[in-house]
Amino acid sequence: MLEVEHIDAGYGSTVILQDVSLRVDTGEVVTIVGANGAGKTTTLRCIAGLLQPRSGRIRLDGQDITELAAHDIVDLGITLIPEGRQLFPDMTVRENLMMGAYRREARACQSQSLSEVLDLFPRLAERLDQPAVSLSGGEQQMVAIARGMMARPKILMFDEPSLGLAPIIVSQVFEVIEQVAASGTTVLIVEQNVFHTLKVADRGYVLENGRMTLEDSAAALLADDHVRQAYLGI
Amino acid sequence: MEIFLQILANGVMLGGLFAIVAIGLTLIFGIVKVINFAHGEFLMVGMYLTFLLTTGLDLHPYIAAAAVVPALFVLGALTQRFLIQPLLSARDEHVQIFATVGLSTALMNLALLIFGADIANTPVHGVRSQVQLGPVRVLEGQIWILVAAVALVIGLQFFMKRTTLGRAIRATAQNRAAAQLMGINDRLIYVLTFGIGAACVGLGSALIAPLYPASPTVGTYFVLIAFVVVVLGGLGSVAGAFFGAILIGIVDAMSGFYIGSDLREAVVFGIFLVILILKPSGLFSTRLNQSHVSP
Numbered sequence: 001m002l003e004v005e006h007i008d009a010g011y012g013s014t015v016i017l018q019d020v021s022l023r024v025d026t027g028e029v030v031t032i033v034g035a036n037g038a039g040k041t042t043t044l045r046c047i048a049g050l051l052q053p054r055s056g057r058i059r060l061d062g063q064d065i066t067e068l069a070a071h072d073i074v075d076l077g078i079t080l081i082p083e084g085r086q087l088f089p090d091m092t093v094r095e096n097l098m099m100g101a102y103r104r105e106a107r108a109c110q111s112q113s114l115s116e117v118l119d120l121f122p123r124l125a126e127r128l129d130q131p132a133v134s135l136s137g138g139e140q141q142m143v144a145i146a147r148g149m150m151a152r153p154k155i156l157m158f159d160e161p162s163l164g165l166a167p168i169i170v171s172q173v174f175e176v177i178e179q180v181a182a183s184g185t186t187v188l189i190v191e192q193n194v195f196h197t198l199k200v201a202d203r204g205y206v207l208e209n210g211r212m213t214l215e216d217s218a219a220a221l222l223a224d225d226h227v228r229q230a231y232l233g234i
Numbered sequence: 235m236e237i238f239l240q241i242l243a244n245g246v247m248l249g250g251l252f253a254i255v256a257i258g259l260t261l262i263f264g265i266v267k268v269i270n271f272a273h274g275e276f277l278m279v280g281m282y283l284t285f286l287l288t289t290g291l292d293l294h295p296y297i298a299a300a301a302v303v304p305a306l307f308v309l310g311a312l313t314q315r316f317l318i319q320p321l322l323s324a325r326d327e328h329v330q331i332f333a334t335v336g337l338s339t340a341l342m343n344l345a346l347l348i349f350g351a352d353i354a355n356t357p358v359h360g361v362r363s364q365v366q367l368g369p370v371r372v373l374e375g376q377i378w379i380l381v382a383a384v385a386l387v388i389g390l391q392f393f394m395k396r397t398t399l400g401r402a403i404r405a406t407a408q409n410r411a412a413a414q415l416m417g418i419n420d421r422l423i424y425v426l427t428f429g430i431g432a433a434c435v436g437l438g439s440a441l442i443a444p445l446y447p448a449s450p451t452v453g454t455y456f457v458l459i460a461f462v463v464v465v466l467g468g469l470g471s472v473a474g475a476f477f478g479a480i481l482i483g484i485v486d487a488m489s490g491f492y493i494g495s496d497l498r499e500a501v502v503f504g505i506f507l508v509i510l511i512l513k514p515s516g517l518f519s520t521r522l523n524q525s526h527v528s529p
Contacts, residue, residue, distance in 0.1 A: 050411060074417030086412040088405050099405050102398070103417040151417070 001026045001186060002047070002078070002155055007056030009039075009046050016042045017053070017210045024155065029177075029187040031197045031218070033231055034207035040190040041083055043207070044159050047188075048080040049073040060155075074103050077154035083163065085144040089133035093124055096132050096143055100150030109152070117146040120176060138169040145176060149185075156180060158189040162196070174200055194231040198222045206231075236369050241491045242484060243370035249483025250380030251442060256460040256467075256475040257386055258434030262310075264470020265407045265427040268318055271334040273460065274453025275341035276432050280306050280439025281448035282345060285354045288443075294359045296378070299440035303433050310432020313337065314425045338453075345450035353447035361444045379441045386434060387476045403427055407470075459486075462506045468516030477518055482506075 002024040009017040016039045024030045032040050045051040047058055049070035058066045065073055088096050097117065101110045118125045121142045127135060132143055141161065148156055158177065162170040170193065178200050181187050191197040198204055198218045206214035206227065214221070221227050259273045270276075280302050287298035317337060321330050361375030394400040406413040406423045414420050446452065463482055467474025482502055489501035509517065 048415060050414065069419070070414035071417045071419045074415065080415050082412065082415060086409055086415070088408040088412065090408055091401075091404065095401060099401060099413075099416045099418075102402065107398075147416075 001061060002188070003057075003059045004043070004047065005057045005059070007043075007046055007053040007058065009042055009051055009053040011051075015210065017046070020056075020207070020210070020212055022205050022212065022215075024186060024188050026186055027181075027184060028203060029181045029189065029201045031189045031191060031201040031204045032207050033191065033194045033197065033204055033221075033227070035230075036192070038207045039210040040207055041159055044080055044157050044188070044190055047073075047078065047157065050080075074151065074153075075105075077105075078157065079103075079148050079151040079153035079155070080157045081144050081148035081159065081161065083159040085140045087132040087140055087143055087147075090131055092129050093132055093135070093143055094128040096147050097124075097150050100147035101152075103151050103153075106150060106152045110150075113150045113152060117149050120149075120179065121146055138165050138172075141165060141169070141173065142176075145173070149180065153185065155186045155188060158187070158191070160191060161189070162191060162193045170196065194227070195222075237491075240370045241487050243367070243372055245484030245487030246480060247372050247376035247380060247483070248487055249480035250376065250383045251438075251445075251479075252456070252459050252463050252483055253383040253476045253479035254379055254386065254438035254441065255435055255456045256463040256479050257383065257390070257472055258310075258431035258438075259457070259460050260464040260467065260470055260472055260475040261390070261434065262428055262431035263464065264472075265403055266314065266318070266424045266431075267407075268314075268330050268334065268428075270313075270428075270431070271331065271457075272313070272338040272341060273431075273435060274455075274457025275338045275345075276306060276309060276435045276453070277439050277442070277456055278345060278448065278450065278453040279309065279341060280436045281356070281443045281446075281452060282349060282354065284440045284443035285356045285448050288357050288359075295356055295361070295440055295444045299437055302440045303436040306436025306439070307429040307433035311425045311429035313432070314428035318428070319421060319424070342450050342453075349448075349450065351450065353449045355447045356443040358444045373445065375441065375445045379438070379445075382437060382441055383476060383479075386437065387473055390434075390472050399426070459502070462502065466506065466509060466517050468518050471516070471518055474516060474518030478516075481517075 004020060004022045007017055007020050020043060032043060034040050042051065046053045049068055053066060057064055060076055060078065065076060088099060097114060098110065101107055101113055106113060123139060124142055124146060127139065132140065135143065145161065161173050165173065174196050177187060177189065189197060198221055201218040204218050204221045205212050255277055259270060262268060262270050283302045283305055284295050284298045287293050287301060288295050317333050318330050321333055363374050364371045365374050365377060394404055402418045403423055405416065406418055406420050410420050459482060463478040464475050466478035485505055486498050486502050490498040493501060
């Protein structure tokens with residue numbers, strides 16, 4: 001479904017990604033694990049169209065999307081839930097969620113999507129008319145995830161969804177990711193919480209210093225000596 | 235007392251005029267984050283267009299607004315698309331400000347070339363007739379300017395809160411990268427917003443033209459006051475700009491009468507400086523249109 005082929009990317013004179021390739025098939029949950037600064041977020045930004053790779057191609061269902069603008073990529077069905085939530089602070093929770101359904105295909109079923117995400121996050125139903133900035137960190141992360149789901153994407157990408165959250169909320173976030181996957185949405189997830197992520201993923205890639213060093217099934221990666229030492233601390 | 239009320243009324247009417255010039259300026263600043271130094275020249279262009287339409291086609295200036303407003307929308311949209319947008323990637327964002335200063339000078343000299351330095355009087359079509367409102371008398375045209383300014387403030391609030399495009403504009407102002415991730419075409423939003431801001435001053439220009447003669451430099455005075463009003467109202471706040479404009483209008487009229495008409499501007503700018511020192515964020519500042527985080 002999604003193919004990233006040999007991309008190089010960076011900011012200014014800094015090179016972040018070198019010859020990164022990955023593939024996500026329909027219905028899969030795929031994860032990229034790696035240390036801080038390995039280039040995980042940069043990879044997602046390239047796919048989302050926020051950053052233009054210097055070389056290499058990105059394809060969705062065979063169509064070359066490398067040079068498309070971010071909003072065109074959203075229209076094609078790829079949505080990124082960015083790191084650090086990135087809500088619209090002075091909009092209400094309801095307005096934030098509605099912005100998620102801005103994509104033309106999602107706009108028609110706005111109210112249906114809204115009741116679906118509120119079923120998943122009942123807490124947000126009580127907060128609908130509060131400004132997003134007044135919510136706690138965990139609640140804001142829920143808004144960010146719900147907002148991403150409102151777009152009804154084919155591929156939903158999560159960038160560090162558990163970063164900075166209390167352990168009990170982290171478990172909730174992973175439950176939601178499992179439910180998203182169970183509903184048939186393809187998921188690409190980047191996380192520092194490697195153990196939790198590999199538990200919900202089908203396949204995984206290991207990204208180290210801007211290069212893909214390992215690719216395997218999630219179960220095999222959980223058993224891999226290098227992964228266990230470097231990322232699981234076992 | 236009657237004189238006081240009359241001066242107060244004059245001030246409110248003057249404030250309405252300042253408001254209708256300032257609303258577009260604060261809108262563009264709040265959303266696109268560009269200080270448009272050519273805003274006064276947009277007013278000037280609109281006034282000359284009104285002059286041409288009223289003298290050439292013998293239209294009422296308010297009818298001419300139906301053509302001037304869309305024309306100014308196009309002028310604003312083109313400015314953003316072909317002048318500001320190419321500079322977005324410039325290393326120093328102040329380049330955009332100098333670009334609008336350049337546009338301002340270019341438009342002023344273009345007007346000088348076409349129309350000469352003489353003033354151009356738009357036919358008044360009765361809007362200079364006096365209206366008795368209780369104890370005070372004002373010009374009919376002044377009332378329409380105030381009504382239009384109020385309608386513009388309310389209309390823009392409604393547009394921003396209730397329409398899909400309005401929400402997309404607010405979202406882009408609050409977090410541009412996140413807006414892109416929602417599928418919003420941020421560049422198009424900026425082009426449209428610049429157009430809307432210019433269209434607002436276009437409406438103002440058609441209403442002001444029958445009251446004030448057009449000249450190549452007519453925008454300079456109005457826009458200077460408009461900047462004061464925009465800062466007072468809290469940068470980017472449309473309602474704040476309106477109340478700031480009314481306040482400055484009243485101060486202007488009062489000081490002109492009670493202190494001396496030569497000192498009006500000294501008082502206005504003196505008060506402006508005092509407020510800047512005491513409350514730099516503006517009298518009516520809101521966070522509504524401020525940008526916060528962008529990755």
